[in-house]
Amino acid sequence: MKGKATSFDIAHYAGVSQSTVSRALRNSPLVNEETRKKVHEIAKELNYKVDKNASNLRTQQSNTIALLLFEDPTKDDSQINPFFLAMLGSITRACANVGYDLLISFQQSSKDWHADYEDSHRADGIILLGYGDFIDYQEKLDKLMVQGTKFVCWGAKVEQSPRLSISCDNYHGGQLAAEHLINLKRTNCAFIGDASEHSPEFFARFNGFNDEFKKHGLEIDSRKIANAISTDDSGFHATKSLISNNIKFDALFAASDLIAIGAISALTQAGIKVPEDVAVIGFDDIPIASFTTPPLTTVHQNTSKAGEMLVTNLLRLIHEQDIEENLLIPELIIRASTR
Amino acid sequence: MKGKATSFDIAHYAGVSQSTVSRALRNSPLVNEETRKKVHEIAKELNYKVDKNASNLRTQQSNTIALLLFEDPTKDDSQINPFFLAMLGSITRACANVGYDLLISFQQSSKDWHADYEDSHRADGIILLGYGDFIDYQEKLDKLMVQGTKFVCWGAKVEQSPRLSISCDNYHGGQLAAEHLINLKRTNCAFIGDASEHSPEFFARFNGFNDEFKKHGLEIDSRKIANAISTDDSGFHATKSLISNNIKFDALFAASDLIAIGAISALTQAGIKVPEDVAVIGFDDIPIASFTTPPLTTVHQNTSKAGEMLVTNLLRLIHEQDIEENLLIPELIIRASTR
DNA sequence: AAATGACATGACACCGGTGTCAGAATGGGG
DNA sequence: CCCCATTCTGACACCGGTGTCATGTCATTT
Structure with missing residues (x-):
């Protein structure tokens, strides 16, 4: 046998029509139990696998979800935010659980993004994953909406x-x-x-924090705010600049764990002790957070659940059902960096 | 217009046949410059995208690569080894550069893995990524070979x-x-x-290390070898057991950075100073290695290049061309953990 | 014995492209 | 003016499944 086996080959060997083979393989109740068994046997013997292209073409659906990852640019571009990697893992698993394949694509913020996965029938829906602002993409997202493309975003609600x-x-x-x-x-x-609308997620974290402070008659001094994107490198330099400007503080809230890790590094280098001199708290609870020195107190996001929510809600969208809950409850994890 | 536009729609508006549209869109030299332009214009206007299923079905290729990730089981299953994440990033990029899509799937070592991506025409080839031993899968890999499936593995040569x-x-x-x-x-x-054949990569690292020691009349004492899989957790406990068994050493070679991070954590907790009391050296140079406390000396693997090599070699395999170089040269990165 | 229905199967159109082949239109050379 | 080469286009089969409709068989009903 040259090339892959087709349903016609099976039909030939089983002495039935190709239609029956197709039905039998999909366990249609229309087909006789005996022939069903025979067809399955032969299929296994020939190592037959349904041709997804043919199947998808006919049924007009792909059983595939596309994941677009938007990343802040970093110096080394093979470096991905561990939080997204965790999300990626849970999304993959969630997809597998519902029998969907996952197509992955990394997007350069600058480049034109190819959200044509759905247009070209490669995917039934799209998940957009990125820190913060899809504001830059608003126009394109609107276009997706108009086209009726099914997609969900991770991030702050706009x-x-x-x-x-x-x-x-x-x-x-x-x-x-x-x-x-x-x-x-x-x-x-x-x-x-980044305490601005440009990073809606960071902004929300900051506001929640500051509002809570205000309830107690406190506030974050605006001079004690340093901008950073979500990389250890950026956190390192932002913290360093605070230190070199001789700004004093006894606690530090980092908008993400990566930033916190960079911050701890900068503090330690400057001879400032964590947590004795400065308590550090992060956000995300990425895997390594518990293995930093000292282990990092942080706000945990349940990535497993997040991935599941993204996938199930996207599927609900695809099947035109109502949306389930869409807010993930964070949880404080106290470790040594604030003790 | 309901539903997506097809090449027939374009043909209708352009007043030409569907065949011509197809040719024009693929910039065939057979088609007149003027009609080509017109077709492209109308296609853009209708937001037409080639249906990948139809196209793939006809051409019998998918322009897609499948990536199977094999992971050591971890307690939290949304946690992925950062090294593989980096690889994943570079593979994605390498795929994008050559115009291929990437399908991702995580495999539970235990579960039956669905390497049917190629059988079902969803992918033209497969990349297998995992630490160490595909030995458990040898039988299945052999089957893939027999079937003529195109695939490449990352890891030690067997x-x-x-x-x-x-x-x-x-x-x-x-x-x-x-x-x-x-x-x-x-x-x-x-x-x-793991200094055994069961983890060919770790084994090779160990052997290289020990052979070099032997050249100088030295050797790693077998009591100073502790087994661990590539997680910080595992490294932590392995190191802890050495310490609690009162085994003394002034240097520690970890088979991976994650292990090294766990080791540093265990050492620090036991009041053992890195690098003063024990110099620690890892392997991989994962992104966070430079942000541990102290920053980790490690053996760098160029993941960008590795991803590229995997993809280009797989493509050469697919196109039945000869294989290029397939060995990545590592590089020592000296940081504070050994100073 | 004829009619009715359940059950099982085959024939065939169809999904939306791609590739082949035949043929029309044009132009230059003999 | 005819012939042939060149350039462009359309008709059509085809990829490998899925879904619909028609057909055939057999047991059951009246």
Whole structure:
């Protein structure tokens, strides 16, 4: 036998028509139990696998989801944010559980992104994953909406857009962090991240944090805010600049764990002790957070659940069903960096 | 217009036949410049995208590569080895560069793996990524070979199998690590990892290391070898058991960075100072290696290049061309953990 | 014995492209 | 003016399944 076996080959060997083979393989109740068995046997023998292209072409669906990852640019471009990697893992698993394949593509923020996976029938729907602002892409997202493309985003909800976003309750996460520091009486706090609408998630974290502080008559001094994108490198430099500007603080809230790791590195290098001199708290609870020195106190996002929510909600969208809950509840994980 | 536009729609508007549309869109030299332009214009207007299923079905190729990730089981299953994540990133990019899509699937070592991507015409070839031993899968890999499935593996070369493996020169990497420690006069060394054929990569690293030691009349004491799989957790516990067994050493070679991170954590907790009391050296150079405390000396594997090598060699396999170089040269990165 | 229905199967159109082949239109050379 | 080569286009089969409709068989009903 040259080439792969087709349903016609099976039909030939089984002495039935190709139609019957197709039905038998999909366990249609229309086909006789005996022939069904025979067909399955022969199929196994020939190592037959349904041709997905033919099948997808006919049924007009691909049983595939496309995942577009948007990344802040980093110096080494093979470096991916561990948080997204965790998400990627859970999304893959969630897809596998519902029998969907996953197509992956990394997007350069700058480049034109090829969201044509759905147009070209390669995927039934799209998951967009990235830190923060899809604002730059608003126009394109609107176009997707108009076209009727099924997609979900991870990230902060943008009010003016009707698209479906799944996200963590970042605001509440910020509150948790603030509450914890207040309990520790570490209220002279710095913030490393981006406290502007440009990074809706970071912004929400910051606002939750600061609002909680305000409830206690406190506030983050604006001079103690340093901008950073979500890389250890960026966190390192932002923290270093605070230190070199001789700004004093006894606590530091980092908008993400990677930033926190960079911050700890910068503090330690400057001879500032964590947590004795400065308590550090991060956000995300990436895998390595528990193995930093000292282990990092952080706000945990349940990535397993997040991946599941993204996938199931996208499927609901695809099947035109109503959406389930779409807010992930964060949880404070206390480790040595604030003790 | 309901549904997606097809080439027939374009043909209708352009007043030409569907065949011509197809040719025009693929920039066939057979079609007149003017009609080509017109067709392209209308296609853009209708937001037409070639249906991949139809196209793939006809051409019998998918322009897609499948990536199977084999993972050591971890407690939290959303946790992926950062090294593979880096690989994943570079593979994605390499695929994008050559116009291929990437299908991803995580495999549970235990479960039956669905390597039917190629059988079902979903992918033209497969990349297998995992730490160490595909030995457990040997039988299945042989079956793939027989079927003529195109695939490449990442990892140590297994002599008895003719399959194509791309890997880092782990042996040489081990030598580099040993050489470095010898220069530092830290020769009472422990090894955390798996020094058996069961993990060919770790084994090669260990052998390179130990052989280099032997050249200098030294050797790793077998009592100073502790088994660990490639997780920080596993490295932590392995190191802890050495410590609690009161085994003394002034250097530690970890088979991977994750193990090294766990080891540092265990050492620090036991009041053992890195690098003063024990110099620690890892392997992989994962992104966070430079942000541990202290930053980790490690053997760098160029993941960008590795991803490229995997993809280009797989493509050569698919197109029945000869294979290029397939060994990645490692490089020692010296940081504070051995200073 | 004829009619009715359940059950099982085959024939065939169809999904949306690609590739082959035949043929029309044009132009230059003899 | 005819012939032939060149350039462009259309008709059509084909990829390998899926779904619909028609057909055939047999047991059951009246």
